[in-house]
Ligand SMILES: Nc1ncnc2c1ncn2[C@@H]1O[C@H](COP(=O)(O)OP(=O)(O)O)[C@@H](O)[C@H]1O
């Protein structure tokens with residue numbers, strides 16, 4: 001995979017964070033996460049998906065992050081979780097802050113989990129997809145159980161997985177599918193209890209007026225969640241509310257509970273209940289409200305920065321998300 005650094009430099013210097021697709025260097029959006037935007041260049045010799053991370057103050061920070069990013073790739077692959085081909089590059093932006101571009105071979109957006117579940121596939125096939133995802137994820141926690149000094153975290157949401165060889169014109173999901181894991185730009189692992197990725201970097205995309213509060217109240221909990229198989233699983237299932245498929249949730253809970261007891265009893269995971277999955281998403285300051293508040297605060301911050309203070313706003317924000 002060959003990153004075109006000149007193109008990235010031109011893009012960075014003419015970036016339009018308010019209207020991503022109206023910058024001088026044309027891009028096409030491939031997907032939005034809650035935090036970041038993934039895009040490709042319209043004119044490119046190779047299909048590459050980029051994620052722009054404008055969150056670093058020093059070279060030391062960015063080199064540490066790249067090292068972690070590369071090692072995370074190795075750890076995942078070693079545990080049977082395949083990842084698309086990756087690379088990265090960084091540059092200084094006009095205000096001297098450092099921007100990292102994480103590059104990945106572009107995957108057909110139609111083959112990504114959150115698209116697949118809305119295609120013409122049966123409920124059985126959706127359940128099979130989740131079961132295969134659970135099997136991949138369990139490898140991480142079996143590794144954590146064996147490991148002395150490394151603990152690995154992962155974000156299992158279906159929008160982070162692609163099905164290899166998936167054909168949207170003839171969609172089929174079986175237990176034999178191969179998966180690719182996409183969400184690697186946030187390396188989640190700890191060596192001797194030290195986070196590979198500096199936790200405060202997670203907060204860089206949050207409005208400055210919220211950062212201290214988020215750091216004090218939520219940071220440990222939010223990052224810690226990805227190291228707990230049970231919580232990661234609750235998150236995967238609760239996401240079906242956001243995907244407007246809440247009717248599947250009771251059966252999904254049964255599926256993962258059976259999975260825990262039949263396939264990985266050694267992990268001793270306490271079965272999930274519907275009540276807690278529901279509370280996790282719909283409860284007071286549950287996942288839905290937290291993200292709504294977070295995105296609204298970011299839009300407000302953008303308004304303050306650009307309109308009132310005449311500054312540049314450095315992040316792409318998602319549009320309205322149906323939850
Ligand atoms: N290599 C890729 N090819 C195509 N689309 C991608 C690729 N990587 C990510 N995406 C899209 O962008 C979305 C967000 O990417 P992800 O890495 O999961 O970021 P986040 O950390 O914000 O969740 C994904 O859900 C997917 O739709």
Ligand SMILES: [Mg+2]
Pocket residue numbers: 033157159160183
């Ligand atoms: Mg993601």
